[in-house]
Amino acid sequence: MEFLLAITIGVLYAAAFYLLLRRGVVRIILGIALLSQAVNLLIFTAGGLREGGVPFIAEGQTALAATSADPLPQALILTAIVISFGVLAFTLAMVHRADQATGTDDVDDLKGTDQT
Amino acid sequence: MENFPVIILVAIFLAAFLAPWLHRVLGDRCGLVLSLVPLAGATGYALMLPQIMAGGVVSFRHAWVPSLGIALDFYVDGLSLLFLLLISVIGAFVTWYAAGYLAGKKDLGRFYLFLFGFMGSMLGVVSADHLVLLFIFWELTSISSYLLIGYYHNEAKSRAAALQALLVTGAGGLCFLAGVILLGRMAGTFLISELLQMDAATLVAQPGFTTVLVLILLGAFTKSAQFPFHFWLPNAMEAPAPVSAYLHSATMVKAGIFLLARLFPLLSASPLWFPIVAPVGAVTMILGVVMALGQNDLKKILAYTTVAVLGTLTMLLGIGTELAVQAAMAYLLAHALYKATLFMTSGTVDHETGTRDPDLLGGLRRAMPFTAAAALIGGLSMAGVPMLLGFVSKEYFYKALLDAPGSGVWWEVLGVSASVVMVALAITAGFKPFWGRLKPTPKKAHEAPWTMWLGPLLLGVAGIKTGLFPSYAGAGLVGPAAAAVLGDAGFVGGLKLWHGWTTALGLSAVTVVLGLALYGLLPRIRAARGIYAGLARFGPERGYDNLLEGVLSFARWQTGVLQNGYLRNYIMTVVLFTVVLVGWMLPGVVPPPDWSAMVRPNVLTVTVCLLIMAGAVFACLTSSRFTAILALGVVGIGIAMLYFMFSAPDLAMTQVLVETLTLVLFVLAFYRLPVFGNYSKKAVKVRDALVAAVFGTVMAMVVLVEQSSRAADNDVSRFMSENSLTLANGRNVVNVILVDFRALDTLGEITVLAIAALGVFAMMRLRPGSKKEDGK
Numbered sequence: 015m016e017f018l019l020a021i022t023i024g025v026l027y028a029a030a031f032y033l034l035l036r037r038g039v040v041r042i043i044l045g046i047a048l049l050s051q052a053v054n055l056l057i058f059t060a061g062g063l064r065e066g067g068v069p070f071i072a073e074g075q076t077a078l079a080a081t082s083a084d085p086l087p088q089a090l091i092l093t094a095i096v097i098s099f100g101v102l103a104f105t106l107a108m109v110h111r112a113d114q115a116t117g118t119d120d121v122d123d124l125k126g127t128d129q130t
Numbered sequence: 131m132e133n134f135p136v137i138i139l140v141a142i143f144l145a146a147f148l149a150p151w152l153h154r155v156l157g158d159r160c161g162l163v164l165s166l167v168p169l170a171g172a173t174g175y176a177l178m179l180p181q182i183m184a185g186g187v188v189s190f191r192h193a194w195v196p197s198l199g200i201a202l203d204f205y206v207d208g209l210s211l212l213f214l215l216l217i218s219v220i221g222a223f224v225t226w227y228a229a230g231y232l233a234g235k236k237d238l239g240r241f242y243l244f245l246f247g248f249m250g251s252m253l254g255v256v257s258a259d260h261l262v263l264l265f266i267f268w269e270l271t272s273i274s275s276y277l278l279i280g281y282y283h284n285e286a287k288s289r290a291a292a293l294q295a296l297l298v299t300g301a302g303g304l305c306f307l308a309g310v311i312l313l314g315r316m317a318g319t320f321l322i323s324e325l326l327q328m329d330a331a332t333l334v335a336q337p338g339f340t341t342v343l344v345l346i347l348l349g350a351f352t353k354s355a356q357f358p359f360h361f362w363l364p365n366a367m368e369a370p371a372p373v374s375a376y377l378h379s380a381t382m383v384k385a386g387i388f389l390l391a392r393l394f395p396l397l398s399a400s401p402l403w404f405p406i407v408a409p410v411g412a413v414t415m416i417l418g419v420v421m422a423l424g425q426n427d428l429k430k431i432l433a434y435t436t437v438a439v440l441g442t443l444t445m446l447l448g449i450g451t452e453l454a455v456q457a458a459m460a461y462l463l464a465h466a467l468y469k470a471t472l473f474m475t476s477g478t479v480d481h482e483t484g485t486r487d488p489d490l491l492g493g494l495r496r497a498m499p500f501t502a503a504a505a506l507i508g509g510l511s512m513a514g515v516p517m518l519l520g521f522v523s524k525e526y527f528y529k530a531l532l533d534a535p536g537s538g539v540w541w542e543v544l545g546v547s548a549s550v551v552m553v554a555l556a557i558t559a560g561f562k563p564f565w566g567r568l569k570p571t572p573k574k575a576h577e578a579p580w581t582m583w584l585g586p587l588l589l590g591v592a593g594i595k596t597g598l599f600p601s602y603a604g605a606g607l608v609g610p611a612a613a614a615v616l617g618d619a620g621f622v623g624g625l626k627l628w629h630g631w632t633t634a635l636g637l638s639a640v641t642v643v644l645g646l647a648l649y650g651l652l653p654r655i656r657a658a659r660g661i662y663a664g665l666a667r668f669g670p671e672r673g674y675d676n677l678l679e680g681v682l683s684f685a686r687w688q689t690g691v692l693q694n695g696y697l698r699n700y701i702m703t704v705v706l707f708t709v710v711l712v713g714w715m716l717p718g719v720v721p722p723p724d725w726s727a728m729v730r731p732n733v734l735t736v737t738v739c740l741l742i743m744a745g746a747v748f749a750c751l752t753s754s755r756f757t758a759i760l761a762l763g764v765v766g767i768g769i770a771m772l773y774f775m776f777s778a779p780d781l782a783m784t785q786v787l788v789e790t791l792t793l794v795l796f797v798l799a800f801y802r803l804p805v806f807g808n809y810s811k812k813a814v815k816v817r818d819a820l821v822a823a824v825f826g827t828v829m830a831m832v833v834l835v836e837q838s839s840r841a842a843d844n845d846v847s848r849f850m851s852e853n854s855l856t857l858a859n860g861r862n863v864v865n866v867i868l869v870d871f872r873a874l875d876t877l878g879e880i881t882v883l884a885i886a887a888l889g890v891f892a893m894m895r896l897r898p899g900s901k902k903e904d905g906k
Contacts, residue, residue: 015729019772020833022739026765028826029746031705035698035818037809040758044749047762047792051769056829058773058781060836063729067777071854071861078851078863083777085854085863086847092784092868093879099788100886103795107890110802120809121697 019059026052039109039119046105050098054091061087131178132190135204135257138171138218139250146246153239161229161581164242165222168249172218175211182211182610185619189259189323198262205259205323208610209391212459213256213384215607216466220380221249223585227474228372230582231481241281245376248274252381256388261310261320268306268353271382272299278377279369291365294674298362299352306349306389313342322392326617330399343400346393347407354386354440357414358670364421364433371477374429379436380470384462387443391458395617398450404535408448412544414441419551423652424659428476428486428563431555432469435512438548439465446527447615449534449541456612456623457526463607464511464523467593471508471586472559475501478582479563484572488558489653493568497575500583502564507590509560511597513553513645514638518597521638522625524549528634546637553645554652600625706821709828720831721838735775742768753806759796763789780864 030052033045061084069078069085078085113119145167152160178188192202206214228245232238251274254267273296280292314320316336317328333339350356355363366378377383390397390407397403418438425431439461446458478501479494480486495502511520527549531541577583596603601624609623629635666672692703745764752758766789774782810818850867860866868876 015731015735016837017723017728017834018731018736018739020830020837022742023833024826024828024830025743026746026826027829028822029750031701031825032750032818032822034701035822037698038806040755040803040806044758044762048746048749048765051765052829055769055772056833056836058776058778059833062837064777065729065775068779069777069851069863071851071863076852076855078854082851084847085850085867086844088778088781088864089867089872091778091781092864093875095781095784095788096879097882099792100883102792104886104889106795106799106803107893110799111893113803119805122809 015063016059019055019063023052023056023059026055037120037122039112039121039124042121043102043105043109047098047102050094050101054094054098057087057091057094131181132188134174134178135188135206135214135253136190136192136202138174139253139257141167142171142246142250142253146243146250149242149246150239153242158229158233158238160239161225161242164246165225167246168218168222168225171253172215172222175214175218178206178211179606182206182208183606185610185613187323191259194263199320200262201260202263203259203321203323204257205321206257207614208607208612209388209459209614210256212463212607212611213381213388214253216463217249217252217256217381220376220466220470220589221245223470223589224372224376224474226581226585227375227477228370230579231372231477232370233579241278241370244274244277244281245373248278248377248382252385255385259322261314261322261325264322265303265307265310268349268385269300269303271377271385272296272303272353275299275366275377275382278373279366281370281373282368285368288368291362291368295362295366297678298359298674302349302352302359305345305352309342309345309349312338312345316342325393326395328396330396333396334399339400340402343397343402343406346389346397350386350389351410351444352386353389354383354444355414355437356386356410356441356444357417358673360414360417360437361669361671361674363437364430367427367429367433371429371473371480374433375470375473375477379432379473380466383436383440384443384466387440387447387458387462390444390447391455391611391615394447394450394455394615398447404448404450406448408445408450411441411443411445411448412541414438415445415548416544417441419548419555421662422555423551423655424662426487426489426656426659428479428488428559429473431488431559432473432476435552435555436465436469438552439469442527442545442548445541446530449530451530451533451535452612452616452621453526453533454530455615456608457523457530459608459611459615459623460519460523460526460604460625463596463603464519464593467589467596468508468511468518468520471504471589471593472512474582474586475505475508476559476563478578478586479575481582482573482578483575488562489656490569490571491563492566493564494575495564496568498564498577498583500580500587501578504583504586504590505560505564507560507593508586509556511590511593512556512560514549514641516597516627517594519593519600519603520597522597522600522627524638524641525629525634526625528637529629529632532633542637546641549641550644550648553642554648557645557649558652598627600627702821705825709821709825712832713824713828716828716831716835719835721834723834724838729776735772738768738771738775742772753808755803755806758806759793762796763793766792778864780862 026048030045030048033041033048036042036045064081064083067079067081067083069082069088071078109119112124116124118124145164149160149164152163156163181188188206190204194200194202225242225245228238228241232241235241248271251267251270255264255271258264258267276292276296279295280288282288310320313325316338317325317333319325352359363378363383367374369378415438418434418436418441422431422434422438425434443458443462446454446461476486478498479491482498483491483494485491507518511518514520514524527545528542531545532538534541604623604625608625612623613619613621742765745761745768749758749761749765752761766785770782770785770789773779773785850863850871854860854863854866858866858870860870
């Protein structure tokens with residue numbers, strides 16, 4: 015499974031990177047969104063995969079069972095998911111405004127707008 | 131008395147930082163007050179004379195950076211004391227001189243700051259015991275020299291000369307530092323006093339000593355303007371006259387000589403010492419006098435003769451016999467006295483008449499009697515006329531050359547030729563402007579204020595006194611200095627005026643006669659100086675220019691390539707770099723897949739993974755915005771399912787929520803977003819796809835490495851697991867981490883979201899450019 019996930023992550027990174035290299039600004043946003051997914055999945059996989067090991071402390075126990083998944087990467091990823099949503103919303107709004115102000119979505123045309 | 135060197139050093143630096151303030155309060159007179167500091171310093175150093183003459187040393191120790199073994203250690207012996215006295219006495223005179231020369235300049239305070247900064251650094255160079263400390267002072271002299279050469283900072287020539295001096299001496303300084311570190315590691319100590327006690331033969335026999343020798347020599351040669359690094363010194367004459375007199379003739383350029391002398395017992399034990407140092411010095415000496423012949427600027431003439439003298443000193447140290455070392459010390463003292471004098475008097479002439487061309491000057495003695503007297507004494511000493519120290523030192527110079535190992539005759543021929551030119555140029559600088567018929571000059575000449583002639587005159591008188599009674603200077607300064615250089619406390623040096631009817635005396639007479647004859651030819655040589663400009667094309671300065679230009683154009687080229695303004699090219703550069711660096715290491719560390727240790731895949735997980743991949747690829751290929759957004763949704767939900775299947779219900783929940791919100795956000799913005807333009811060429815797309823594929827492959831391998839090398843257990847996770855319930859009363863450990871153990875991080879996260887929301891709001895509602903912010 016880890017092997018398959020590694021390939022999946024590789025494909026996500028490749029797709030994200032390809033999109034980041036485009037000139038159309040909407041595709042760049044898609045690339046950013048995919049990149050954060052790829053990073054989250056990478057941390058998750060690197061943290062170790064466990065089936066049926068939800069990091070809850072069982073009744074009558076004071077610590078997690080040995081078979082439980084590591085809670086730490088999960089906490090990190092949770093934060094990352096939320097932050098990347100904030101970034102995405104902000105970027106979308108910014109692109110929208112840039113489009114209104116300049117009338118183009120080609121990043122190569124987005125230069126020297128200070129003068130206008 | 132042990133702490134004298136430190137107290138004086140601190141006082142000088144203190145004076146440096148007080149100088150701008152003093153200048154504001156006292157105006158031009160601040161130089162007179164400031165000069166009291168180096169004068170007091172000179173007195174302090176003079177008090178050490180008896181102890182040094184008796185063969186003792188003065189040393190002071192203070193731990194500074196103990197962890198690095200760097201200490202504020204000072205060590206004064208005969209060699210140091212000779213330099214300390216020269217630096218402080220000439221420093222005081224130059225301070226006076228600058229008060230007249232730069233009178234009325236509003237940045238005189240800053241000038242004194244740099245000048246005293248240099249003075250302190252130079253005193254530090256010659257009294258430091260620790261090699262690293264010496265290096266620090268050494269670099270400080272380079273920096274203050276840069277600031278002083280560039281004093282007329284609104285002139286491009288000054289700035290270029292300052293930069294050139296800094297780059298050449300700075301590059302040499304780096305070599306010197308490398309040499310010092312190697313030497314220190316090899317010998318096990320950085321203390322000069324300890325190094326000099328070591329057995330030089332065993333040290334020299336160590337492998338790598340040649341590297342040390344070459345590196346240290348490079349440092350010394352650049353600093354002391356030896357061929358092929360000599361060109362910066364004449365260019366440095368862009369500096370005001372007091373700077374040229376002080377830094378670029380009497381003191382700083384002798385730092386390289388000092389270094390050679392300081393480490394002489396060690397370095398001269400190497401068989402390479404003589405074959406490198408003596409020829410370099412000889413070439414520099416000849417080059418200096420040849421170049422000096424064709425100059426029509428008093429300052430340039432003095433600068434090139436300084437180069438020649440530095441070459442002479444290097445050559446004498448390279449020859450390295452007892453006689454040669456003592457001759458070098460005597461020559462150094464004589465040169466410092468007469469050259470500082472001549473630099474100051476020619477600066478005065480320039481200041482008062484507006485020209486430095488010897489052909490345009492003459493008969494100034496009536497207008498400027500004191501300056502003329504000082505220049506005459508300086509010139510006589512430079513010419514090596516009896517009754518002056520210049521004569522005594524030249525006698526010893528000739529004796530040392532005759533005594534040189536190998537063919538002394540050839541050394542002698544070189545030495546006499548150089549001295550002949552010196553005589554002719556001494557007349558040009560010390561005699562010609564003042565005697566003969568008065569010539570009209572751009573400004574009407576009159577005597578300079580006393581501050582500008584008293585110093586040179588006193589130096590001249592010192593030259594006469596030491597010239598008439600050389601035994602005092604010999605016993606007090608030259609002898610102990612030579613003993614220190616030779617590392618032989620038992621060496622008893624001394625200077626004598628009269629040696630009988632020796633060969634050296636005969637050569638001296640020949641020198642003066644030939645020099646007078648050459649003087650007659652000088653105007654014709656100067657008239658033909660176009661040849662020099664032609665030759666300069668082949669000189670080492672061209673190398674410097676080409677190197678500098680090469681570095682700059684390389685910088686321009688690589689900035690153009692790397693900083694081309696296209697963000698995607700930056701990303702490309704970063705990613706390619708990462709791919710190459712990581713990819714380089716991967717083949718050795720990627721483990722063969724250990725199938726048994728992995729979680730067994732089932733139909734559901736495989737399907738989900740395939741869906742994610744398909745979604746990602748589809749998002750790249752589609753030309754419809756709507757399809758792309760849906761594909762993104764497929765990826766997001768697929769990943770949420772993976773989280774769910776692998777024991778992360780919180781993540782799955784959050785992911786599903788966020789994906790839903792993202793989808794809503796995209797759809798809301800949908801009609802406002804621009805349509806997909808197709809901007810890239812097909813070839814570019816293929817290239818990008820290839821790079822992306824390689825990047826993806828590398829990342830996949832990184833995951834495999836990361837996954838297999840993960841620590842089974844870690845302290846942080848264990849702490850969270852064990853304390854979640856007991857300390858925070860929560861069974862969902864992920865939740866407890868977020869809202870309890872790392873609650874501040876979560877607060878930060880909320881802040882980020884709030885700021886993002888504010889940003890979105892601002893961009894949606896506010897319309898810059900329209901006056902009415904009604905928000906529709």
